[in-house]
Amino acid sequence: APVAAAPVAAAPAAPAAPAPAAAPGNLAASGPAARKLADEKGVDASALVGTGKDGRVTKGDVLAAPAAPAAKPAAPAPAPAPKMVWAAGTQGDRPRAAQEERVRMTRLRQRIAERLKEAQNSAAMLTTFNEVDMSAAMALRAEYKDYFEKRHKVRLGFMSFFVKAAVQALKEIPAVNAEIDGTDIVYKNYYDIGVAVGTPQGLVVPVVRDADKLDFAGVEGTIAALGKKGRDGKLSMDELTGGTFTISNGGVYGSLMSTPIINPPQSAILGMHKTMDRAVVINGKIEVRPMMYLALSYDHRIIDGKEAVTFLVRIKELIEDPRRLLLDV
Incomplete structure (x- = not known):
């Protein structure tokens, strides 16, 4: 009886080439409005992909970009040590109280x-x-x-x-x-x-x-x-x-x-x-x-x-x- 031919494995597909990285926008050629808006939002406009003519970054590109994360607030300065105030009629922590005599004022x-x-x-x-x-x-x-x-x-x-x-x-x-x-x-x-x-x-x-x-x-x-x-x-x-x-x-x-x-x-x-x-x-x-x-x-x-x-x-x-x-x- 005739013998069937052994199946031949298909050659593996070549891996897809990685997509080319988007070129950064042309910030230098962008308008002043786009640059000002980028500064206000805290956005690094030089990393944006410009959709304008010749790759210019537009105001729309800046608005679409996520805002930079807010900086953590600076840790508050430690409060100064409170000055020692002795309340009237009390000894508090007077350093030489043992050598003092306290007498209540007469009426x-x-x-x-x-x-x-x-x-x-x-x-x-x-x-x-x-x-x-x-x-x-x-x-x-x-x-x-x-x-x-x-x-x-x-x-x-x-x-x-x-x-x-x-x-x-x-x-x-x-x-x-x-x-x-x-x-x-x-x-x-x-x-x-x-x-x-x-x-x-x-x-x-x-x-x-x-x-x-x-x-x-x-x-x-x-x-x-x-x-x-x-x-x-x-x-x-x-x-x-x-x-x-x-x-x-x-x-x-x-x-x-x-x-x-x-x-x-x-x-x-x-x-x-x-x-x-x-x-x-x-x-x-x-x-x-x-x-x-x-x-x-x-x-x-x-x-x-x-x-x-x-x-x-x-x-x-x-x-x-x-x-x-x-x-x-």
Whole structure:
């Protein structure tokens, strides 16, 4: 029988040639609109296949291209280490707390702090200065102090001279004895003079009521009584409030000059200081006189500079010739 021929395997097909890589577009010849759009999208236009004439990349080629992946945001900079702040009333991590003593403020000290800060925050505060020759006042006091004390049972000090001088000057310059209430100025036709007194608990300012109606003995007696009550911690609120003007004497502690802080709602405060012998020119000659610097702090919202200076000069004139205090001139 005939034998069938063995099948012949077909020759394997030759592998297909790889498609030619698309030529990059002609970016140089592309229009400015296509290049600008490519920059905005973050597309590398030089890698695009241009479909325009001569292989130019068109705006359509750029729009069809996938946008470049967004860059990862930069890692945030580490936050700076917080500064150490110690809360009021707590020790926190104070490095030398073991060597410190913490004492709670008394109610009086807290109130003093509040009032002083209130004055600085609310008033347009300014200070003017002058100096006074204490020769005549010292001579008058030296001549009559023993008789005065024997007669009135109270010592004659210099504070009564300044209280009486302040009352007379306040009558002449009423703005210094006034206060601001909202949009009004309240002029006071009474003279309640606060006298700053140092106590173991802090500075207090008891008020000498109706000082214009008191003589020297009445002023000195009232100040002595209020001072004792202050040192004993027995002053009432009524005795500490309602003053129209204040006098502070830093000279008892040795202060030569200061800028006292107004006692709100008052508009001014007079600062006395230490009396010291200094060389001054009197009638063309150099003489040594007991001199004291005076300071007037005032609220510039209500008191003009001219008024403040005039007031302080009037104080100076009255102290340098204390007979005027007796004659009201």
